[in-house]
Amino acid sequence: MFQNKDLWRSLGNNAIYFCVHLLMIPVELAFAVLLNSKLRAAKFYKTMVFMPYIINGVAISYAFSYFFSPINGAFNNLLELLKLEMLKQNWLSDENIVNFVLAFVSLWRFSGYHIVLFTAALQSVNHDIIEAATLDGANAWQMFRYIQTPSIMLMVDFILFDNIRGAMQVFDIPFVMTNGGPGYASSTFTLYTIKTAFTFSNFGLASAMAVAIMAIIILIYVVQNKIIHKFILKGD
Amino acid sequence: MADLGTEKNNALKKPLFSAKARSVIAQIFKQIICIGMVVMVILPILLTVFASFKTKGDMVNTSPLLLPEHITLENYKKVLTDKYLLIGFANTGILLIVSIFFNVILGTLTAYIIERFNFRFKKFVVALFFIGMLVPTFVTEISRFKIINGIGLYKTLGAPILIYVASDLMQLYIYRQFLANISVSLDESALLDGCGYFQLFVRIIFPLLAPATATVTIIKAITIINDMYIPYLYMPGNKTQTLTTFLMNYASAQQGSWQTLAAGIVVIMLPTILLYIFFQKYILAGVTAGAVKE
DSSP, X not given: OTTOHHHHHHHHHHHHHHHHHHHHHHHHHHHHHHHHSSOTTHHHHHHHHHHHHHSOHHHHHHHHHHHTOTTTOHHHHHXXXXXXXXXXXXXXXXXXXXXXXHHHHHHHHHHHHHHHHHHHHHHTSOHXXXXXXXXXXXXXXXXXXXXXXXXXXXXXXXXXXXXXXXXXXXXXXXXXXXXXOSTTTTOOHHHHHHIIIIISOOHHHHHHHHHHHHHHHHHHHHHHHHHXXXXXXXXX | OHHHHHHHHHHXXXXXXXXXXXXXXXHHHHHHHXXXXXXXXXXXXXXXXXXXXXXXXXXXXXXXXXXXXXXXXXXXXXHHTOHHHHHHHHHHHHHHHHHXXXXXXXXXXXXXXXXXXXXXXXXXXXXXXXXXXXXXXXXXXXXXXXXXXXXXXXXXXXXXXXXXXXXXXXXXXXXXHHHHTXXXXXXXXXXXXXXXXXXXXXIIIHHHTHHHHHHHHHHHHHHHHHOOHHHHHHOOSSTTOOHHHHHHHHHHHTTTOHHHHHHHHHHHHHHHHHHHHHHHHHHHHHXXXXXXXX
8 A cells, every 4th residue: 555656646635635725724714804804795705605615516526627628718718818828727637737726626615614614713702802902902913813813723723623634535526527637646545545445346455545544634633733732822 | 383383293193094094995905805705706606607508609609708699598408308317306305305304303312312311321422423523434435335235225225315314413413502402391391291201302302403403404405415425436327316426427428518517517506505595594503513512
């Protein structure tokens, strides 16, 4: 198992999803703060932001296949419109970018979930603390950094965990959009495991992979938790 | 002279904009970000809808960003008359009704017993639910597959039903939270009046749990409709297609013909979007309740 190059490559692709999503978590949090602040039509925006999560994953994967398709695809067309022709690509068949495109689709689909969870946590932050901070003249950034973020640490923890679990288990988006291709360029660990088990009927090897991925999830979680908490404690 | 001096001072202290103007500017700024977000969410969906109204010629001649001059409904006709779509609808319908029915019974009963009774190994049972939630489904997939295959449910609707019926931690949590707010004295007085445990549950507890059941049911329904993984693995074959696997088969049959596939995508997307629009309150409540406790 450990000598399997395609498997390592698949795992590397999982890392791309993981990093892209991780980098977006602060943005998601900021967005949640925005939705939670004085904002007209906040309810409508909240509805919209969560919608991708509800939509059928297979349907949206096909919709994005069309969006990024090289022939008459909307995204290339959009680039033309913005006079950015030089950026036109074969988004889903170029080995170097396909994973980022897929990670973007995954982001499109799951960010709303995180934002809604953050919003719910922010709503439960004690109002007295916020009022006191406002009276003391805290600005928006200070409020965000020293009051709101520490108050919702539990939710942050959950979302960080959910992110690892999600990133290590990406399946339907690459399965539908590229089936892991070209070659194994956009394969993921789960895709590879499922293929090993159900296409090549090697159940033993697939089980070993499944156990390995669980160990990886736990390991990343523990390490990440240590880093994040150290960073947060240091910040205070 | 003195007057002029203070005026100058005031002018210096005065911020560039008044507080009101600043809040208006902030509001405009926020609206721009949010509208940008809405455009990002809508765009891929909208363009698919555009494509679904195009003929083959329109696909080449008009920009993907625009509607064609003459809208055609041919693509929708093609999907909606596909006999497998009907099968998909029927199968998804059966899965929904049967799974949710048993799922709600099991879920409410389990939550009730855990919340109101003390028994040996109670903590152990609760811990098992936690472990079930923490271990990724893919890890247990292979053994699950062998079990389903072993009891002869492979390639039948029974396989997904059995999997969906199992209640998960989120559900249990929503029910338990609700039960905790139903006074125990209600149970006691009912028992004193000669009501049995079964009657107590059916007549009093279950109806009181209705709002929680609404949340649980809707979330479960959306999960089942959108699920691709379980039907794909456990029910290959034409007769057992669900809406989602129908779309996958339809897509491979339409190879390269985006306009017909687009109509299929829109048809499959609609049920959950409609559910979301009508039951948004329950969905958001359920999703956040499921996560907050962990």
